Amino acid sequence: MATPLQVRVQLRRDGGRVGPREGPWVRAAQVARAWGPADPSALAIVEDHRGRALGWGLYSPQSEIRVRVLEWAPEAGDRRQPVELTPQVDWLERRLTRALAARDALGLTRAGTTGYRELNSEGDGVPGLVIDRYGQDRVVQITTASIAARAPQIVAWVRARTRGRVFVTSPARAAEREGYPSFSESWAGLATGDADEPREGAGTERRADREVDREVDREVDREVDREVDREVDREVDRERDLGSDVGSDPDHVAPLRFTEHGLRFAVPPPPGQKTGGFHDQRENRAAIAALAGARGLPLLDVGCHVGGFAIHAARQGALAIGVDQSALALACARENAARNQLEQRARFVEGDMFAPASWLPALTCDGAPGAEGFGVIVLDPPAMARSKRDVERARGALARTIAALAPHVAASGFLVVCTCSHHLTRAQLDAALLAARGAGRWTRTHALGPGPDHPVAPGHREGEYLRVNVYQRR
Ligand SMILES: C[S@@+](CC[C@H](N)C(=O)[O-])C[C@H]1O[C@@H](n2cnc3c(N)ncnc32)[C@H](O)[C@@H]1O
Numbered sequence: 069m070a071t072p073l074q075v076r077v078q079l080r081r082d083g084g085r086v087g088p089r090e091g092p093w094v095r096a097a098q099v100a101r102a103w104g105p106a107d108p109s110a111l112a113i114v115e116d117h118r119g120r121a122l123g124w125g126l127y128s129p130q131s132e133i134r135v136r137v138l139e140w141a142p143e144a145g146d147r148r149q150p151v152e153l154t155p156q157v158d159w160l161e162r163r164l165t166r167a168l169a170a171r172d173a174l175g176l177t178r179a180g181t182t183g184y185r186e187l188n189s190e191g192d193g194v195p196g197l198v199i200d201r202y203g204q205d206r207v208v209q210i211t212t213a214s215i216a217a218r219a220p221q222i223v224a225w226v227r228a229r230t231r232g233r234v235f236v237t238s239p240a241r242a243a244e245r246e247g248y249p250s251f252s253e254s255w256a257g258l259a260t261g262d263a264d265e266p267r268e269g270a271g272t273e274r275r276a277d278r279e280v281d282r283e284v285d286r287e288v289d290r291e292v293d294r295e296v297d298r299e300v301d302r303e304v305d306r307e308r309d310l311g312s313d314v315g316s317d318p319d320h321v322a323p324l325r326f327t328e329h330g331l332r333f334a335v336p337p338p339p340g341q342k343t344g345g346f347h348d349q350r351e352n353r354a355a356i357a358a359l360a361g362a363r364g365l366p367l368l369d370v371g372c373h374v375g376g377f378a379i380h381a382a383r384q385g386a387l388a389i390g391v392d393q394s395a396l397a398l399a400c401a402r403e404n405a406a407r408n409q410l411e412q413r414a415r416f417v418e419g420d421m422f423a424p425a426s427w428l429p430a431l432t433c434d435g436a437p438g439a440e441g442f443g444v445i446v447l448d449p450p451a452m453a454r455s456k457r458d459v460e461r462a463r464g465a466l467a468r469t470i471a472a473l474a475p476h477v478a479a480s481g482f483l484v485v486c487t488c489s490h491h492l493t494r495a496q497l498d499a500a501l502l503a504a505r506g507a508g509r510w511t512r513t514h515a516l517g518p519g520p521d522h523p524v525a526p527g528h529r530e531g532e533y534l535r536v537n538v539y540q541r542r
Contacts, residue, residue, distance in 0.1 A: 072111045072155055075104030075127055077135055081117040087140060091528040092125065092190055094135040102129075108213035108248070111138075111155045121153040126195060126214035130247030136195035136212065160194065160218060164225055167192040167199075174520055183326030183333065184521040185347050190531050191523035197222065200343040202324035202335070204232030207343040211242035235324075237338035323400065328376070329354050331383060332407045335374050336396055346373060348518035348534050349448070349486070353380045355516065356444060356538070359482055360386040365443025368431070370421045370473065371486075375401030375414060377446045382413035386444075387437050390416040391427060421449060422465055424472040432476050441478030446486070453489040462492055463500045471504035474541075483510065483539045490533045497537045514538035 083098030106129035114122045125137035167187040187199040196212025243250035323334035324344045335345040353376045360367040361384025369378040372390030381388040398416045405414040419427030432438040452462035516536035524531040
C-alpha cells in the first residue's frame with residue numbers, strides 16, 4: 069500500500085504543552101516550521117523542538133488549528149525516548165467502521181429511534197467530519213480542509229452503506245476558516261451497497277453466544293429499518309394523495325424523515341440549520357417531556373425548530389406551544405405534530421426569542437394556555453458565543469430573556485436553559501439566571517448534555533458544547 073503523503077510539523081520550544089491531556093488540536097501559534105507540501109490531503113507528523121515525533125494527524129495548512137492529532141506516540145510524555153511513528157494507511161476506513169459498530173452497540177433503533185449521529189468528529193477519531201442518520205438518509209457535514217480533501221472517499225463509503233439519499237454540506241464559515249471552497253451537494257437514489265449486509269464490527273469477537281446476540285440485535289435493527297422504509301413509502305403515497313408537491317415539483321427536495329423514541333419527524337435537508345435537525349437534544353427532549361407530563365401543565369418551547377420538545381411533551385399529555393423565528397421550521401413543526409396526531413395539543417407561533425414582549429403576552433393573558441403559569445419553559449437558542457469575546461454579550465442577552473420568561477414558570481415548575489456554545493459554561497448559565505432580576509428563587513435539578521451518540525474525546529474540551537441546565541422554581 070502506498071505511504072500517505074506526509075509533512076513534518078515542528079513545534080516551538082515555548083509553544084506550551086501538547087499531548088493527549090491537552091486534546092487533539094495543535095494550533096498555528098505552537099508551530100515553529102513545517103516541511104512538505106501545503107496540502108490538506110497530507111498527514112502531519114508532529115515533532116517537538118528537538119525533532120522527536122509526538123504524534124500524527126490531519127494537516128490544515130491554512131487553519132489556526134494546524135494539526136488535529138489522530139494518534140499520539142505512547143511515549144509522547146517521555147522526553148528521553150526517540151519514537152518511530154508510522155501513520156496507518158487505512159486509518160479513515162477503520163475509524164468510520166468503528167463508529168458505526170459503536171452506534172449499533174447503543175441500541176438506539178430498538179428504542180424507536182432512527183435519527184442519531186453516526187460519527188461525531190473528534191469524539192469518533194475523525195476530526196472535521198460528522199455523519200448524521202435520518203432514517204434511510206445520511207447527512208455528511210465537513211468542517212476542515214483535511215476532511216474536504218477526502219470528501220470523495222468518505223461519500224463513496226457512506227453511499228455504499230446507505231439505501232437513501234446522501235447529503236453533503238460544508239458550512240461557509242468553516243470553509244473560510246480552513247481555506248477551502250464551501251459546498252453543499254446531494255446524491256439521491258439507491259446506493260450500490262447492500263445496507264442489509266451486517267455492518268463490519270470493530271473487533272475480533274470470537275464468542276459464539278455474543279455473535280448470536282449481535283445477530284439478533286442486527287435483525288431487530290433491520291426490522292425497524294424495514295418498517296421505517298415501509299412507513300416512508302406510505303407517507304410519500306399519502307402526501308401524493310393529498311396533492312402535496314412531493315414528486316411533482318422537480319425543485320422540491322423531500323424532507324429528511326426519521327423516528328425519535330417512536331415519534332415521527334421530518335426536517336428540511338441541508339443547506340439549512342446544521343445537518344437538518346438537532347439530534348444532540350434527543351434524550352433531553354424525552355426527559356424534559358416526562359417532567360411536563362408529570363403535572364400536565366403546559367410547556368413553552370422557545371427556539372422550537374421543528375417542534376421537538378413540544379411534540380414530545382404533547383405525547384406525554386401536556387399542552388405545548390413552540391416559538392421560533394423560522395417560518396420553515398414552524399411549518400415543519402406543525403406537520404410533525406399532525407404526523408403524530410398531536411396537533412390538538414401542540415401549536416406553534418412565530419416570534420423572536422430575544423424579544424418575548426412581542427409574543428409572550430398573547431400566551432399568558434387571561435384565558436391563554438400560560439395564564440396559570442407553564443409547568444416547563446425551554447429556552448434553546450442558537451450558538452450565541454463563537455469566541456470568548458462574545459460571552460459577556462451572550463450572557464446579557466440570555467439574562468434579559470430569562471428575566472422575561474422566568475416569572476411565567478409555575479411554582480415547582482422548571483426552566484430549561486440550553487447553550488450549544490463551548491464558551492458558555494454551566495456557570496455562565498447560572499450567572500445569566502442570577503442576573504435576571506425578579507426571576508424568583510431557583511435551584512438546579514439537572515445538568516444535561518448530548519446523548520451517547522455524541523461522544524467526546526477525553527481531553528478535547530472544545531468538544532463539549534451542549535449544556536442544558538434545568539432549574540426548578542422554589
Ligand atoms: C438550537 S436550535 C433549537 C433546537 C430545538 N430546540 C430542538 O430540540 O430541535 C435554535 C433554534 O432557534 C431558532 N432561532 C434562532 N434565532 C432566533 C430568534 N431570534 N428567535 C426565535 N428563534 C430563533 C432557530 O430557528 C432554531 O430553530
